[in-house]
Amino acid sequence: MPSLPLSPIRTGGKPAKLSDHRIEIDGLSFEVHRSDRRKTMQITVERSGELSIVAPSTVSTEHLVDFVEEKLLWVHTKIEEKSRLQKRAPTKEFVEGEGFLYLGKSYRLRLVEKQLVDLSLKNGRFCLRESSVHRGREVFVSWYARRAQQWFEKQVSEYANRMGVIANEVKAQDLGFRWGSFGSDGRVSFHWKAILLPPTIAQYVVVHELAHAHHPDHSAKFWIKVEQHLPDWRWRKTWLAEHGIQVEGL
Structure with missing residues (x-):
């Protein structure tokens, strides 16, 4: 359901706009x-720079705005920090001993002279x-995309x-700053990097996208649907926002 139109208010002398x-x-924008x-x-400051607030149902609008105002310096600092990290994300080098993530674990790279395929994961390497x-x-990228397709x-x-x-179709592809998407045609897509x-955390991405089949927006009903299947979704969402940057750099 669409949010109500934003309307200006003033709290602590600062203008703000609010909707449900x-x-x-x-x-x-939070x-x-x-x-x-x-x-x-x-x-929470998302990987893409998007901002969100989780609050008790009983918190008043004025208290919520006051809380945001108190945290503005921290928020701006986190946004700038994430921007710097993304710009400085170390580019992987395809040399002996370089570490590459797969389903949350880092595996060292070994260069081999003879192998039937370009890349394989065996014996922990x-x-x-x-x-x-x-x-x-x-x-x-090709290897990750194939594994992501199977896993998702x-x-x-x-x-x-x-x-x-x-879900009519599942696809692993490059989605830019999005971890996943759910189309009105029942097609669900995931960024191939989500397999890292x-x-x-990757399961949270799955539940998040499938919940959009019931609620296309991020309304309260959407998060209730997510919570029905992942009661601990909040820490997973926070982890993704805080640590998802780690998969950059390839």
């Missing part, structure tokens, strides 16, 4: 999530054929059944 699910203040189970307020080093990124197809099948969702995340 969003606060705009100091040039920043998506608001309320919960009866929540005891405290928390602001990524093995890259020496003759393929010059196109290492292409090889790794299985996860979607399991969770779609539980959540009463019909720990399984519990």
Whole structure:
């Protein structure tokens, strides 16, 4: 359901705009999530720079705005920090001993002279054929995309059944700053980089996208649906926002 139109208010001498699910203040826009189970307020800065607040259902609008104003310096600092990290994300080198993530674990790279395939994962190491080093990124992206396709197809099948969702197609591809998307045609897509995340976090991405089959926006009903299947979704969402940057650099 669409949010109500934003309307200006003034708290502590500063102008702000509010709707049921969003606060705009100091040039920043925060998506608001309320919960009866929540005891405290928390602001999260997403990997993409998007901002969200989780708050108890009983917190007044004025108190929520005051909280945001108190945290503005911290928020601006985190946004700037994430921007710097993304710009400085170390580019992987396809050399002996370099570490590459897969489902949350880091595996060292071994260069091998003879191997039937460009890349394999065996005995706890990524093995890259020496003759393929010059196109290492292409090889790794292809390998990750294939594994992501298989892994997410299985996860979607399991969770779609539980959540009463019909997923017509699952696809692993480059989605830019998005971890996933759910189309009105029942097609669900995931960024191939999501296969680098720990399984519990990647599962959150799955449930998040499938919940959009019931609620296309991020309304309270959407988060209730997510919570029905992942009661601990908040820490997973926070982990993704704080640590998802780790998968950059390939």
